Amino acid sequence: MTDTATEIDRSKMQVSDEVAIQINNMNKWYGTFHVLRDINLTVNRGERIVIAGPSGSGKSTMIRCINRLEEHQQGDIIVDGTELTSDLKNIDKIRSEVGMCFQHFNLFPHLTILENCTLAPIWVRKTPKKEAEETAMHFLEKVKIPDQANKYPGQLSGGQQQRVAIARSLCMKPRIMLFDEPTSALDPEMIKEVLDTMIELAEEGMTMLCVTHEMGFARQVANRVIFMDQGQIVEQNEPEEFFNNPQSERTKLFLSQILGH
Amino acid sequence: MTDTATEIDRSKMQVSDEVAIQINNMNKWYGTFHVLRDINLTVNRGERIVIAGPSGSGKSTMIRCINRLEEHQQGDIIVDGTELTSDLKNIDKIRSEVGMCFQHFNLFPHLTILENCTLAPIWVRKTPKKEAEETAMHFLEKVKIPDQANKYPGQLSGGQQQRVAIARSLCMKPRIMLFDEPTSALDPEMIKEVLDTMIELAEEGMTMLCVTHEMGFARQVANRVIFMDQGQIVEQNEPEEFFNNPQSERTKLFLSQILGH
Amino acid sequence: MSDLSYVRTEMLEQKAPPASSVGLVGWLRANLFSSVGNSILTVVTLFFLLSLLASMMPWIFLGIWNADSLSHCREIFAERYGDSTEYACWAVVRDRWDQIIFGYSFGNLNEGLYWRPLVGLALIILALLPILYPNVPRVLYVATAASLFLYPWLIWGGSIWGPLTIALCIIAGVFIYRFASRFMIMAFAMPVAIVGTALLIYFAMAPVAGALGSAVPIELQSVPSREISGFVLSITIGIVAIVASLPIAVLLALGRQSDLFIVNKLSTGFIEIIRGVPLITLIFVATVLMKYFLPSSVDLDPVLAVMVLVTLFTAAYIAEVIRGGLAALPKGQYEAADALGLTYWQAQRLIILPQALKISIPGIVSNFISVFKDTTLVSIVALNDPLGISDSIRSDSDWNGIVWELYGFIAIVFWLFCFSMSRYSLWLERQLQTGHR
Amino acid sequence: AAAGTLDDVKARGKINCGVTEGTLGFSSRDSTGRHQGFDVEFCRALGAAIFDDADAVEYVELSSKNRFTALSAGQVDVLYRTTTWTFSRDVDLKTSFVGINYYDGQGFMVPKELGVASAKELEGATVCIETGTTTELNLADFFRANSMEYTPLPVGGTTEAKALFEEGACDVYTTDASALAGVRASLKDPSAYLILPEIVSKEPLGPTVRHGDNEWEDVVRWTQNSLVAAEELGVTSANVAELAAGTDNPSINRMLGAEGNLCEMLTLAPDCFVKAIAATGNYGEIFEKTIGESTPIGLARGLNALWTEGGLQYSPPFR
């Protein structure tokens, strides 16, 4: 596991009192399978939350509910003051507030990197093309690949692709970022470059929810670690406490597996 | 690269004086490309030979000539006293004496694991089905997957598949086993389980020719390492000598690459 | 066991293989006489092939190209070879090739108009370039759009302002759509735009085109649909069917992939019905029934009616090809589009369809080949495709009794077209497989 | 458009005239692709009568299968397509026959080699017929009436039927006697074939229009009658212009418009019949130049001679 060596400035990373995401008693079923059970979670603006848990525990499903890639059946999800109902206007509003990065990047292979980044600003935000491109170049610089702007995704390495995916989300200027195992499809050498990008983002005060097994990352930037199992939040705590002093049996078992590995 | 930790009992592994395979001045061309040049090799019963060499050096071709998956054009190959000519009877005889495992397992995907293992005994050796199944279960136990007998290959992991492939060969009760890079298509965790199976086989005194780059395996079980380059045998020696004191320049170069890696 | 150790001191060089395994001998041995059975097979095949050639070659190559009629041909045979054996009378091809290729429309009836279908075809090929080859300049898309209007103009003739006004109306339709989509969702804006465009064409086209035509008359001699014949007819039906069917096919494919029950079942039903009946019955519908389904005031052109039905037929088949392309896209593409906040139609247009269509191109090309071959069926309803023309040539007293030469010539032309297209589609498939992704 | 065909035609500026895909002599394309033949001439006469332009005609080639649908669906205005006038076609198919331009009958042709002299000797023969025609029904009737067996070989068009007949795929070729002569003339060796004496049916061929449009019916009917009447009265394409100026014969004067206003009653130009006759010639001229004895078809006038000469062609009076 890659431990990031970058020294980070925790002082910058402030958590405000404003609530960014509020989830109350959320339940979800796939058919008859109860995949999320009574989820309650409040995320303040600026918080950086890492979600861990064994495979199949519902981590992906939970964060995908937050921008309605999956529909929940009971309970409320309130993002940035907007309640997530089946009202399409609300969904559109929330989706443009919330950026998301996937395990498999999901870049659009038929568009150049630049086009990937400007697509949503132009069509969703109706930004003029020129302005959209400037923004895109700005974020591509931020993730350190401005020189690849005119290449196609297939010509980039996995780590570069994931950084483009992050830049693409950022171009929509979201206030919240969701990450679903952003490094698990990457070769070890590339994991670091992506984590560095994410750390930088965290330093700038972005609200982040991140499903990941990179415990080094969790220790370094998270201000809360949530442990899920069988569709429920089993334990949550500050990283130091979480790793050094897990309370629940399941958490202990999980940590022993993941750290021993 | 996984180093097997199993302590093995070298005393069991005896080499008899009987000749199992004799290759004299064998030459082979693909079109005008001279792929095997003047190969001379004598393998005694019980010998365990590891063949190494850079890619394209003719390792696969050589061992495939031994059971006539490729045809040689000059020289003799005598397996277990039977000369390999285009006489179909001889070919059949040799093929049922010689088992082979491939890099990509080549299990039959439309048959269950058990059917894979009993197919050849039933149709080639004319073993009664019941007996064939008993033998198959015996060898599946030996490779430690008797519980998968009724699954299809597609449902197994790579390592399990390779072990089935070994069991399948063993069911024909061969006196010689050929392995062509049996671990190179596997994930690191799975390599060990396959190598363990092979070591066990070696301990039981099976004559083995194995193309592999697992140098740990070579050190542990081989009584000879053969180094090939450009279609010829460049050097052969006992493993210790071979690794610690390579003679030829090419061997040194190759070892430096493969061990440094 | 130090006897085991061995070191090669000198590397062996490549040696030439034994004579029997290389060169002609080696090749023959490996490919024709590798075993007894194989040798027998080779000999038998060779015998069959040679006897086939022996019976056909004289007929083909001793045939004559210079004669005015079949009886003239026969006279020449009698004079030249004495006996009563007949050889090919290729003179009919020389005499009538222009009718078979260009039809009556551009051959005899209107002298000197060969250039129109030729330019049309060249235009179509030019228009296809940006779609088929990824690397040509994007400017050629303009050619693609233009050829949609110029090709019909070249074939049917008349004033250029007709097609141009239609183009203008369609551009206006796009603006209607843009405008409408500000107020309503795509599913409604689209029909509104289509209806708007149709109304524009219905009301504005004739006066506008008329006015423009009288101001700046640019006209080609007009050719009535039923005079379009020969390979020009086959190609025109094929091209119209493919081009016009694409948008329908895309909608049908999306419909069949849709979660909306009714939309899904309607699309599926349409596709299955069309694919379940032979093309000839649809051609009957076009030539016999279609008139009943339209108001009695509409003056239906049979060639146009056939084109409409062949288009629907093609659309059903291409919809299935595109559906395959859609299904081949990873789910992540849809999710990423959703997560970025694109609407359904934006996602389809910007993300999904460009990729799905690209994968579908080989399938579309092979569908084009089948449609092109199937256009011969129109001869059954008395349209003059190449087979229809060959019939009327054969009923002419000069060439009465000629069969093989005409069929042979038509077959060769079809073969050249279809074979080169199928090679192209194979090439494209390989290109797509190895292309960087 | 059940009614008002004439208005439609005038508005369109062209007549859509249904003809066969290729029956030598009656309607076929010449080597330049233009239509020519007996039926075509009548279409041209219509064009001339209505528009003063014999070329204001669109020829729609129809197979025997789709001709009636083409007519009833309005694809053509008139069918000059060797169509037999029968009860069921007139009544059930909702078409109207407006005259007879050729009196025909179904005949048989056989190779002389067979040694057959009468149709009654055709027991067991294979017969080539074009499908979708009355010949198919007559054939079945004829053989049933004579309790003979036969094997029908139905073929889509004349060209194929001829090819099959020549190759000996059938023993007998049957169709209307007029077409038979044309077919025979076009065979490789016409002298090797024999047209049997029996005519097994009445085949009055004539123009067909949609049921219920009397104005249009009248135009077609009287244009055709004018051609027959012209022959009766000795009016030819050569002298029609001269005669139109006025003659001593009131019948001629009435028809050519020098007296009365017959054409105007049809809502056509006053000299409509003059134009028609001038464009195509009278019935006899048409016959001679398209299918008469001087052409390769070589048909004798026979039944189609004027009534005054022992034939059946007869025009009601123009009055």
Add this chain to the structure above:
Amino acid sequence: MSDTVAPKEAFRLSMLLYDSRYRGITIQVFVLLLVLSAIFWLANNAVQNLAALGKPLRFDFLGQTASYDISQRLIEYKSTDTHGRAVLVGLLNTLLVAFMGCVAATILGVIGGVLRLSNNWLVSRLVAAYVEIFRNVPVLLWIYVCMFTLTAIAPQPREFRGDNANASMLLNDSVAVTNRGIYFPEPLFSRPLGDIDIGIFKISIELLVLLGVLVAGIYAGRWNNKRANAIQVQTGDRPATAIVNALMIIVPILAVLIALGFHVGKPELKGFNFKGGINMSAPLIGLWLGLTLYTTTYIIEAVRSGIQAVSKGQSEAAFALGLRPGRTMSLVILPQAMRVIIPQLISQYLNLTKNSSLAIAIGYMDLVSTLGGITLNQTGREMESILMLMAIYLAISLTISTAMNWYNNKVKLTER
């Protein structure tokens, strides 16, 4: 589990458009309305136009006398029968040529596919050339070519006549190949059992008996194979079953044939044509050949791609285990290739059946030539005829594709 129930939101009209729960319904209703009104418009036009022509939609013409003859037929038919029966004759003819075509194309296609992969260069190139030539030219052209080749090359019946005839019959004077068709000997029984008349057509009892015996023989063969399998399971040796199986089928059939007094009625040249025997008319042969030659090319490609889809490693593994090439093919390659081949094969059967509608071009009296040809023409009921025609073809296609889906699902299940 929480038991909180989300508060019911009041329904607002705008939710029809902007609520994901309702929008789908709105769109569907809209589309349905659009489609229904289009259909209504078309149907209304048709009704009005037909009424104006005085031809309301009625199917009673099927009961009228057809008064035309059909020479190639599977069931009794004469010109005094109804149009309905003529249509049935046509339908059976369609099914006949489709069946014959599928069987022939499959046999040729499998042979061709195997030859295409042969390591004999000449043979594989020849098959490749055949495929490229035949599939790139319209099938209609091939049908014409086959028909005319047959009529031009095969001898006329009259050439069989006389002492020094140009042509002679084959196989001991029992088969005559003429340009009007091929005449085979027909089975006759001197002690016949009669027919069962089931209303539409008659079924010969002899045929039923023979069929029964055949089925019994096949079942006996199966039982024998099972026994052989059981023996193989126990002893490893498989007793030879082929001869016993063949005897079990052949002997009873021979016995029944002798009991019924079987003899063949050879065709004889009488008058203009051959009489007696079973006749396959020239159009049938021409259509059959044309369809077969064309469809075979697609089946060859299907077989080739199916076999090539099985990786080379599979046959190598089988060889390495000591299996002979034949066994490798039947036990390892074919079972895997079949999954690729069969769906393609069935879609080719579908195409062939649909292409058989081109019969109308050469005068084979199939469904299109009867219902869509002469019947339509003589009765003038084009709307009814063509709709019926399409419905019947649709039913045939759906039957075939249902069978295909069933097969695909079955294969999918055994995979994992």
